[in-house]
Amino acid sequence: AQKVTQAQTEISVVEKEDVTLDCVYETRDTTYYLFWYKQPPSGELVFLIRRNSFDEQNEISGRYSWNFQKSTSSFNFTITASQVVDSAVYFCALRRVNSGYALNFGKGTSLLVTP
Amino acid sequence: DGGITQSPKYLFRKEGQNVTLSCEQNLNHDAMYWYRQDPGQGLRLIYYSQIVNDFQKGDIAEGYSVSREKKESFPLTVTSAQKNPTAFYLCASSMGAGETQYFGPGTRLLVL
Numbered sequence: 001a002q003k004v005t006q007a008q009t010e011i012s013v014v015e016k017e018d019v020t021l022d023c024v025y026e027t028r029d030t031t032y033y034l035f036w037y038k039q040p041p042s043g044e045l046v047f048l049i050r051r052n053s054f055d056e057q058n059e060i061s062g063r064y065s066w067n068f069q070k071s072t073s074s075f076n077f078t079i080t081a082s083q084v085v086d087s088a089v090y091f092c093a094l095r096r097v098n099s100g101y102a103l104n105f106g107k108g109t110s111l112l113v114t115p
Numbered sequence: 116d117g118g119i120t121q122s123p124k125y126l127f128r129k130e131g132q133n134v135t136l137s138c139e140q141n142l143n144h145d146a147m148y149w150y151r152q153d154p155g156q157g158l159r160l161i162y163y164s165q166i167v168n169d170f171q172k173g174d175i176a177e178g179y180s181v182s183r184e185k186k187e188s189f190p191l192t193v194t195s196a197q198k199n200p201t202a203f204y205l206c207a208s209s210m211g212a213g214e215t216q217y218f219g220p221g222t223r224l225l226v227l
Binding site for chain 2: 103104
């Protein structure tokens, strides 16, 4: 069975602080795909990154970076120098091998960045 | 502009009423999905379709129905059998099953 755990329900930081959102996953598959999505107050989920299990290189995109560690089954997301516009709910997800490759989502982490 | 549209943004349902949520995409994607989101929860899979004229039940299909008569359209009907329909409904599509899913803006369904 697959499972995604985002233990942090809510995080509050002051602008310009760095913040890391944790994601721990469980799967028996040797090949799998992980995702991060951002859900701003408008509600739409915005795709941020997709990572496959064969690629353990960390990824950096502007102020965003992702740390994928198979040894600890974690795929953590760091925002550097946070901004108010980063306030949103962030979801980590694991692609299924059945159900049309639908996604199994964690419960999300609500990030509030205050000025 | 290419994208996924959902309508309406808000929908009110009366007891015993069936309502239909629209999902349209012009991305030429083969696969489409419906998810339900409850407050403080992740998304749960209702139905999915990997190709036109074919669809499958997800984890919480009871009380819902779908159709996929056209590649670009995947409407979701919330029937009177769905006893707790109040939620935020998100439609997604992907180039093919297994590819990255992109989401529409969502429909918020409320019960009167």
